[in-house]
Amino acid sequence: MKTEKITLYHTKMKLVSPFETSSVIETHVEHIIIEVEAEGITGWGECVAGATPSYSNETVKTAWYILEDFLIPDLLNKKFENIQDVIKNWNWIRGNRMAKAGLESTIWDVFAKMQNKSLSKILGGSCDRVEVGISVGIQSSPNKLIETVASYLQEGYKRIKIKIAPGKDLEFISPLRKKFQDIQLQVDANSAYTLKDISIFKAMDDYNLLLIEQPLGYEDIYEHSKLQKEISTPICLDESIHSLNDAKAAVELGSCRIINIKPGRVSGFTESKLIHDYCASQKIPVWHGGMLESGIGRAGNIALASLPNFTLPGDISASKRYYKEDIVEPSFEVTSDGMMNVPTDPGIGVNVIEEKLAKVTLTKKEFS
Numbered sequence: 001m002k003t004e005k006i007t008l009y010h011t012k013m014k015l016v017s018p019f020e021t022s023s024v025i026e027t028h029v030e031h032i033i034i035e036v037e038a039e040g041i042t043g044w045g046e047c048v049a050g051a052t053p054s055y056s057n058e059t060v061k062t063a064w065y066i067l068e069d070f071l072i073p074d075l076l077n078k079k080f081e082n083i084q085d086v087i088k089n090w091n092w093i094r095g096n097r098m099a100k101a102g103l104e105s106t107i108w109d110v111f112a113k114m115q116n117k118s119l120s121k122i123l124g125g126s127c128d129r130v131e132v133g134i135s136v137g138i139q140s141s142p143n144k145l146i147e148t149v150a151s152y153l154q155e156g157y158k159r160i161k162i163k164i165a166p167g168k169d170l171e172f173i174s175p176l177r178k179k180f181q182d183i184q185l186q187v188d189a190n191s192a193y194t195l196k197d198i199s200i201f202k203a204m205d206d207y208n209l210l211l212i213e214q215p216l217g218y219e220d221i222y223e224h225s226k227l228q229k230e231i232s233t234p235i236c237l238d239e240s241i242h243s244l245n246d247a248k249a250a251v252e253l254g255s256c257r258i259i260n261i262k263p264g265r266v267s268g269f270t271e272s273k274l275i276h277d278y279c280a281s282q283k284i285p286v287w288h289g290g291m292l293e294s295g296i297g298r299a300g301n302i303a304l305a306s307l308p309n310f311t312l313p314g315d316i317s318a319s320k321r322y323y324k325e326d327i328v329e330p331s332f333e334v335t336s337d338g339m340m341n342v343p344t345d346p347g348i349g350v351n352v353i354e355e356k357l358a359k360v361t362l363t364k365k366e367f368s
């Protein structure tokens with residue numbers, strides 16, 4: 001495969017409702033959409049670095065810089081036989097995993113389309129539908145949360161994740177659990193707590209939660225191992241896991257019993273698969289996280305989530321849960337039994353609607 005042209009689009013899409021976490025309230029999502037043209041084939045991908053460094057240290061600007069100055073020059077007009085060769089070629093570039101993952105996913109789409117196979121197929125997917133859940137931002141009151149969750153359950157979602165923060169945890173979890181006693185419920189703290197808050201986490205053991213996501217420091221592995229020993233609810237790490245190596249450290253130290261995989265956070269599908277396979281060998285379930293992607297990133301997420309050890313429902317929700325209009329067709333929908341179909345057409349399996357992409361593009365740059 002030889003890439004002849006690469007286009008970066010800095011996009012900004014308005015969320016249907018603000019998304020509040022322990023660290024920020026987001027009303028819009030800024031990402032970079034990547035288009036690669038190679039031997040008559042067009043591949044698409046999405047870099048999930050955001051407008052601010054509030055989740056990861058990468059942002060749209062840092063990712064754009066790394067793509068423009070390093071990753072794209074290393075790829076353009078050179079010939080590669082497979083993804084492994086592409087990755088090896090930019091091994092010397094440290095960190096910047098979201099930038100790498102964005103471009104890597106675009107190349108995966110190109111290779112899949114060249115073989116006329118779906119991304120799910122070439123990644124090793126083993127099912128045609130995946131179980132999905134929904135991530136609910138912090139709400140203004142426990143009653144508002146109950147109302148919001150009720151409407152999502154109505155839409156078919158079988159697993160609910162709620163964001164929590166100090167002062168907005170047990171007082172929301174308790175009435176919600178009382179109202180919906182049988183639902184699969186989990187919480188995400190986005191690193192808002194310290195070990196001093198241990199009594200709050202011990203109290204959470206009473207609510208039959210599937211997991212507690214990233215309670216402590218966003219780079220921590222060690223303190224999570226101390227917390228996990230004190231509570232019976234499984235800890236799931238998100239922010240702290242950047243590589244297979246991190247996953248091994250976390251599992252061996254007993255820092256978590258479940259891992260959230262987001263390709264952007266771990267530098268792409270290739271590293272995601274290594275983590276997936278390692279976790280399978282250790283009997284550690286994984287599930288697919290989300291970064292409020294457009295349909296382009298979401299298509300890749302669903303393909304990856306079709307691998308066999310993704311045994312818990314992912315943060316992969318319908319297009320309309322995020323955006324009034326998606327930039328792909330068909331848009332993604334959740335079935336009444338809480339599932340989503342894995343696209344079967346070649347590559348990401350959805351079509352990018354170029355007029356809609358143009359409408360959400362702030363700046364665009366072509367490299368050839």
Ligand code: OSB
Pocket residue numbers: 055134135188190238289290291292293315316317
């Ligand atoms: O911590 O999982 C997270 C969104 C942006 C950044 C971090 C997270 C999230 C979500 C939403 O929880 C997941 C989604 O539905 O895309």
Ligand code: MG
Pocket residue numbers: 188190213214238239289
């Ligand atoms: Mg998370």
